[in-house]
Amino acid sequence: MRIVADRERCMSAGMCALTAPEVFDQDDEDGRVLVRESDPEAEAALRAADAIELCPSGALAAR
Amino acid sequence: MTAIETAAEETPHGMPYHRETRHDPPAALMALQERPLRRMTYYPDGAEGWLVTGHAASRKVLADPRFVTGEQFVRSPTDQPHFFVSSSRHVPPGFFFFFDPPEHTRLRRKVTGVFTLKRMNELGDRVADIVDERIAAMKAAGNAADLVREFALPVPSLVICEMLGVPYADRDHFQRTSSDIFDQALPIERRDEAGAELFGYVLGLVPAKRSDPEDDLLSSLAADPDLTDEEVGGIGMILLLAGHETTANMFGLGTLALLEHPDELARLRAEPGLMTGAVEELLRFLTVAHAGMMRIVKEDAEIDGHLLRAGEYLTVAPHAANRDPARFERPGELDLGRNTQGHIAFGHGVHQCVGQQLARVEMRIGFAKLLEAFPDLRLAVPPEEIALRTDMFIYGVDSLPVSW
Numbered sequence: 282m283r284i285v286a287d288r289e290r291c292m293s294a295g296m297c298a299l300t301a302p303e304v305f306d307q308d309d310e311d312g313r314v315l316v317r318e319s320d321p322e323a324e325a326a327l328r329a330a331d332a333i334e335l336c337p338s339g340a341l342a343a344r
Numbered sequence: 345m346t347a348i349e350t351a352a353e354e355t356p357h358g359m360p361y362h363r364e365t366r367h368d369p370p371a372a373l374m375a376l377q378e379r380p381l382r383r384m385t386y387y388p389d390g391a392e393g394w395l396v397t398g399h400a401a402s403r404k405v406l407a408d409p410r411f412v413t414g415e416q417f418v419r420s421p422t423d424q425p426h427f428f429v430s431s432s433r434h435v436p437p438g439f440f441f442f443f444d445p446p447e448h449t450r451l452r453r454k455v456t457g458v459f460t461l462k463r464m465n466e467l468g469d470r471v472a473d474i475v476d477e478r479i480a481a482m483k484a485a486g487n488a489a490d491l492v493r494e495f496a497l498p499v500p501s502l503v504i505c506e507m508l509g510v511p512y513a514d515r516d517h518f519q520r521t522s523s524d525i526f527d528q529a530l531p532i533e534r535r536d537e538a539g540a541e542l543f544g545y546v547l548g549l550v551p552a553k554r555s556d557p558e559d560d561l562l563s564s565l566a567a568d569p570d571l572t573d574e575e576v577g578g579i580g581m582i583l584l585l586a587g588h589e590t591t592a593n594m595f596g597l598g599t600l601a602l603l604e605h606p607d608e609l610a611r612l613r614a615e616p617g618l619m620t621g622a623v624e625e626l627l628r629f630l631t632v633a634h635a636g637m638m639r640i641v642k643e644d645a646e647i648d649g650h651l652l653r654a655g656e657y658l659t660v661a662p663h664a665a666n667r668d669p670a671r672f673e674r675p676g677e678l679d680l681g682r683n684t685q686g687h688i689a690f691g692h693g694v695h696q697c698v699g700q701q702l703a704r705v706e707m708r709i710g711f712a713k714l715l716e717a718f719p720d721l722r723l724a725v726p727p728e729e730i731a732l733r734t735d736m737f738i739y740g741v742d743s744l745p746v747s748w
């Protein structure tokens with residue numbers, strides 16, 4: 282799995298960092314998503330999948 | 345059933361808002377959920393549009409850029425003028441809630457950096473101090489209080505004032521104007537006047553924030569060469585408005601709901617680790633943004649086999665969607681231990697609540713400390729005597745007499 286984030290679509294709602302903190306963070310500038318771990322494993326991968334579904338702006342995907 | 349009755353059933357006139365119970369959405373609204381996306385006629389002219397009550401359909405339309413807020417809204421889903429409705433094109437500059445991308449994105453990003461999860465968690469200590477002060481004041485005053493006036497409203501107001509750099513001493517003014525803006529039972533003229541007053545108030549703070557900047561959000565916005573004074577005023581206004589009424593109502597109504605579900609309350613007291621999930625469940629169960637999220641269809645869109653035409657209105661009923669049995673088991677039950685993932689109490693799509701991580705921190709700390717400080721918290725009047733704000737844009741209670 283490779284997690285990708287489209288920072289142009291991101292609305293900085295922070296759902297990703299809340300749901301899968303080991304995978305996502307938000308930058309200090311305007312809160313947009315940062316991928317901390319693009320190839321998460323086990324539990325973190327499941328949480329990342331939840332975060333992808335929850336993201337309000339459709340900015341996240343797994344390839 | 346006669347043909348007329350069938351037709352009425354197919355196309356309800358407006359979104360039902362009369363509630364039978366304190367914590368449940370209107371039964372007539374829930375009955376409409378049989379069809380998650382359906383036709384509905386709007387006030388005042390009876391024009392046909394759409395109502396969304398299903399969870400999956402709500403998320404779909406809210407995330408779809410073809411449904412917009414940057415139009416002039418003249419219709420309402422109920423016989424009351426909706427918060428979105430105005431008699432003139434008067435949305436204040438910077439009030440990004442009523443803008444669409446890319447302008448919405450430009451303005452929203454001016455503030456999102458200060459509302460990140462990390463920043464909000466760092467703010468936890470300050471929120472805890474504010475909560476402690478309110479609790480100490482309640483205890484000092486005796487063994488009974490109006491929880492709304494002494495706790496629910498002051499805590500989020502103090503927090504947002506501090507973040508923005510708005511003098512808390514002015515609270516009487518901005519709390520009243522905010523409340524008038526959201527009061528759907530007031531004449532449109534008064535609500536509008538209140539909107540202009542609040543905008544004027546925040547705008548008036550801007551020059552001093554630029555000449556004598558402090559460590560607050562209004563000062564950093566005022567220093568941004570990319571923003572006009574009016575835009576700073578509009579951004580400040582939206583945050584002040586959204587930043588205290590909503591969380592205040594979650595505290596008031598949430599405390600009432602806990603006191604009326606003693607088993608769940610006992611469970612939470614026994615197991616404080618439940619708090620994070622409990623806050624999400626209260627958000628889902630109460631869904632205080634009950635006036636609905638309104639959008640206008642910008643271009644023809646096909647959703648779940650329906651053709652939504654450009655210009656039509658669409659209203660998402662989040663309080664119904666958050667009780668969709670297709671998504672949540674036993675949706676009518678308050679179950680503080682359940683998985684609430686995907687609830688839309690903060691909305692969905694590009695307008696999803698900017699302040700949600702702040703609201704979460706405020707509620708987790710606020711509820712935890714309230715329960716800890718008052719092990720014997722109870723209602724001071726019978727629950728039937730508590731007036732519910734069904735007419736308000738945000739659902740809640742005006743006052744909550746409690747004792748301990």
Ligand code: HEM
Pocket residue numbers: 425426427428429430431432433434435436437525532533535536537538539540541542543544585
């Ligand atoms: C409920 C129905 C509402 C109506 C009928 C209404 C109507 C109006 C009217 C007629 C004006 C004067 C426009 C002008 O002088 O050009 C105005 C100004 C204003 N309204 Fe509203 N409004 C409503 C709701 C709201 C709401 C909900 C808000 C904010 C959340 C708001 C914020 C403002 C502001 C900030 C101004 C001043 C704009 C400026 O001076 O540039 N209004 N409104």
Ligand code: HEM
Pocket residue numbers: 440441442452504582583586587588590591594632633636637638688689690691692694695696697698699700702703
């Ligand atoms: C429990 C408390 C809260 C609830 C239930 C809540 C709910 C919501 C909802 C449902 C929306 C989306 C409305 C729509 O799509 O039509 C929203 C948007 C918004 N909220 Fe909140 N909110 C809360 C607290 C806060 C706080 C504390 C702040 C600010 C500090 C805030 C600021 C905003 C802003 C600025 C928007 C507009 C976002 C945009 O248009 O991009 N909210 N909120």
Ligand code: SF4
Pocket residue numbers: 286290291292293294295296297298305307312313314335336337338339340341
């Ligand atoms: S959940 Fe989506 S919109 Fe929100 S910060 Fe993460 S990527 Fe951005």
